[in-house]
Amino acid sequence: MFAAGQTKALNATEVASIAAGSTLGLQQQLLADAGQPGLTVLAVGFTTTGKVQGISLGAGNVVEVYASGADFNSGNVLHREFMNFGEPICFTGLAIGAIITSTQGFYGFCEALDGTQESPMPLLSFGLSFTSTFIFAFRDSNEFQIDGQDRGFIYVINGPLSSAIELTFGDGSVVQGQTGINLEPWELGVLETDGNVEYIVNSTNRIMGCVVAGQSNEDGVTSSNSFRDSKVVMPLTNDGITWPRSGFVSAPFNNTIVNWWTRDGVEGSLNNGLGVSPGSPVDFDAAPPIGTGASDADYEPDGATRLKAVGLISAFSGADGQGGEATPLMPVSAMSQVVAQPLFIDDTGDGSASGVAIASPFAGTARVYSYNTTTDSLDLEYTVPLTRNGVTVTTQEDQNHPAAGMVANETVNGAVTLVGQLNPGLIIADVPITVVLQNNNQNLLPSIRSQNGTTTTGIINQQDETLSLGITPQSIAAEIRERADGVFVRREIDASNVETWAVA
Numbered sequence: 001m002f003a004a005g006q007t008k009a010l011n012a013t014e015v016a017s018i019a020a021g022s023t024l025g026l027q028q029q030l031l032a033d034a035g036q037p038g039l040t041v042l043a044v045g046f047t048t049t050g051k052v053q054g055i056s057l058g059a060g061n062v063v064e065v066y067a068s069g070a071d072f073n074s075g076n077v078l079h080r081e082f083m084n085f086g087e088p089i090c091f092t093g094l095a096i097g098a099i100i101t102s103t104q105g106f107y108g109f110c111e112a113l114d115g116t117q118e119s120p121m122p123l124l125s126f127g128l129s130f131t132s133t134f135i136f137a138f139r140d141s142n143e144f145q146i147d148g149q150d151r152g153f154i155y156v157i158n159g160p161l162s163s164a165i166e167l168t169f170g171d172g173s174v175v176q177g178q179t180g181i182n183l184e185p186w187e188l189g190v191l192e193t194d195g196n197v198e199y200i201v202n203s204t205n206r207i208m209g210c211v212v213a214g215q216s217n218e219d220g221v222t223s224s225n226s227f228r229d230s231k232v233v234m235p236l237t238n239d240g241i242t243w244p245r246s247g248f249v250s251a252p253f254n255n256t257i258v259n260w261w262t263r264d265g266v267e268g269s270l271n272n273g274l275g276v277s278p279g280s281p282v283d284f285d286a287a288p289p290i291g292t293g294a295s296d297a298d299y300e301p302d303g304a305t306r307l308k309a310v311g312l313i314s315a316f317s318g319a320d321g322q323g324g325e326a327t328p329l330m331p332v333s334a335m336s337q338v339v340a341q342p343l344f345i346d347d348t349g350d351g352s353a354s355g356v357a358i359a360s361p362f363a364g365t366a367r368v369y370s371y372n373t374t375t376d377s378l379d380l381e382y383t384v385p386l387t388r389n390g391v392t393v394t395t396q397e398d399q400n401h402p403a404a405g406m407v408a409n410e411t412v413n414g415a416v417t418l419v420g421q422l423n424p425g426l427i428i429a430d431v432p433i434t435v436v437l438q439n440n441n442q443n444l445l446p447s448i449r450s451q452n453g454t455t456t457t458g459i460i461n462q463q464d465e466t467l468s469l470g471i472t473p474q475s476i477a478a479e480i481r482e483r484a485d486g487v488f489v490r491r492e493i494d495a496s497n498v499e500t501w502a503v504a
Contacts, residue, residue: 037334038105038471040127043069043157043186044098045210045232047110047121052100053090053448053459054108054123055340055371055424056083057471061104065091065451069157069186072099079451086371086378088342088424090448090456097157097188105471107340111459112212112230118442118460119230121210122467124157128334129206130235134170134198134252134314136281139229139326141193141213152193152213154201154233158183161205167191170198170250170278183207198250198281201233209233211326229326232467236312237331241359241402241434243303244284247317247326251276256311258282261400263359263414264302264389276313284315298350299357299436299465301414302389304404306332306361317465327436327467332361335432337478339470341368344458345422346441347409353440353463355408355418356427360386362480362490362504363403364431370423373449378425382407382416386431389413393503396486403431424448424458427470431478431490431504435468480504 038057056063065079066072078098081089083106091100100106100123109120141152156165166179175194183189193199193213201209213229236252249258255275261267270282284305307315307329315329345354358366364386369378384405391401405414407422421444427435442462450456479491481501490504 036105036336036471037125037127037469038107038336038340039102040125042100042106043124043126043208044094044096044110045121045124045155045157046096046212046230047094047112049111049113050093050095051090051111051456051459052094052108052123053088053111053342054106055342055426056085056087056104056106057338057340058104059085061102061106063100063102063106065094066099067095068097069099069188072186081451084376086369086426087376088371088448090450090458092450092456096155099186107469108342109459109466113460118462119464120459120461120466121212121230122232122469124208124210124232125469126159126208128235129159129208131204131206132200132202133233133236134200134250135211135233136198136248136250136314136316137193137211137213137229138196138248139213141196141211141229154191154193154199154209154211156183156189156191156201156207156209158185158187158189159206160185163203163205163207165189165201165203165207168200168202170200172200175199198278200252231316231326231328234314234328234331236314237329237333238309238312239307239332240315240329241304241306241332241361242315242327242329243299243317243357243436244305245303245317247284247315248281249276249284249307249313249315250281251309251311251313252278253311254278256309256313258307258309258313261306261402262302263304263402263404265391265401267400298352298410299355299406300351300410300412301404301406302412304359304402306400306402308400327465330434330467332432335360335434336470337429337432337472337476339427339433339435340468341427341437342424342468343437343439343461344424344444344446345437345439346444347418347420348440349409351406351408351410351415353438355406355438357406357436358384358386358427358429358433359402359404360429360431360433361402362431362478362488363387364429364490364504366405366427366429366433368407368422368425368427370425381422384416386429386433387414393487396488399488399504430476432472436465437468438463438465
């Protein structure tokens with residue numbers, strides 16, 4: 001026994017383990033800050049079927065899957081697959097908390113299915129981990145029990161160091177005694193929400209997490225478990241891009257000033273310049289003037305909105321005209337130029353149902369590729385200009401308006417028409433991008449490669465907007481510089497080695 005104030009002396013093995021874990025945590029954060037979240041340690045945040053469908057983000061890629069955090073800690077590999085650049089795979093039989101690593105980058109989505117109700121959950125990236133973050137949980141993140149059904153959860157995967165976690169409301173009061181919950185390295189923890197409100201997740205060391213909430217039937221009581229609010233929990237940021245449809249902006253500190261800019265040239269400050277405070281999340285959908293891009297449905301290009309805060313914030317887009325899912329504000333610092341497109345996307349419906357939405361802080365070009373399983377190579381399907389709408393750039397301030405484009409059956413400015421089924425592959429851009437994917441057809445289930453030489457059917461997705469991540473290879477990393485007049489310009493080199501600098 002130790003007297004009060006005494007601590008246990010650590011042995012050499014424990015010291016080495018802590019040092020290694022601290023080093024890994026720093027390395028992972030640096031990777032994400034460099035636009036490489038797909039190169040970090042990934043984790044299965046939520047699945048009911050055990051399927052995880054993803055894309056190899058590099059050539060000669062070694063992708064290793066571990067059944068649990070404990071197996072990852074001990075080096076016990078469940079599956080090892082060797083993959084080509086842009087090649088898709090659907091792992092089966094994985095549990096919540098499974099770990100995935102790769103030598104060249106990997107990213108994808110987990111399947112959640114209950115009867116006809118479904119929802120994809122993006123893989124968690126340890127590069128986007130946190131020790132404290134502030135989130136808004138909505139759409140049936142309410143009471144613990146309704147008709148004996150659990151309603152809302154925050155699934156947490158610990159990092160390489162032992163942690164103690166807690167869940168509080170936005171005012172700091174603990175939610176239903178959930179504090180001092182100890183997690184071993186890479187262990188899964190489950191927190192339960194208690195209302196469609198703001199929460200703080202705290203940890204003594206770095207963790208990653210996601211929100212999963214159920215959905216009630218029309219009577220508002222009986223659960224149908226459609227996981228209506230499914231989203232990755234992001235670290236707090238002061239600069240990010242999202243589509244604000246039906247979403248909320250939260251801030252952990254009082255009177256946090258948050259300015260916004262839409263693709264179509266409109267700008268302003270949330271809450272009439274008074275800022276955002278804990279306990280008073282701002283309805284993002286209603287904040288900008290009606291008629292601006294920020295009120296557009298369906299992840300249309302003009303809806304892309306940049307938020308810059310004098311402080312720290314989190315924000316979520318709640319839904320488009322169809323699905324009931326949520327996507328988080330993507331920090332500009334974590335945006336990548338090679339982004340996974342893991343879905344089979346059906347040519348049905350408009351952008352609220354099927355499509356690829358792309359946005360960037362800079363003007364450029366994104367190319368959408370599918371993987372050809374016959375030639376084991378990528379086929380270019382669409383070239384998408386990433387532009388601003390009605391914005392003439394003469395100052396750096398003008399460049400706060402994001403650039404965007406999309407592939408979908410839309411007739412709006414910036415849309416490229418989706419023609420036929422788009423198969424899984426990659427999106428490669430000459431500027432950092434954020435990507436949201438949707439598929440309309442729940443019955444679109446082509447065969448796809450699985451582990452150990454087998455095949456399976458692809459994951460189910462229907463009209464549920466899903467954020468995707470990627471990597472930024474050094475060979476294509478955008479070189480952006482500030483011109484003498486303050487305007488950002490991007491270096492371009494054509495096939496004849498002629499160099500120009502384009503306004504970004």
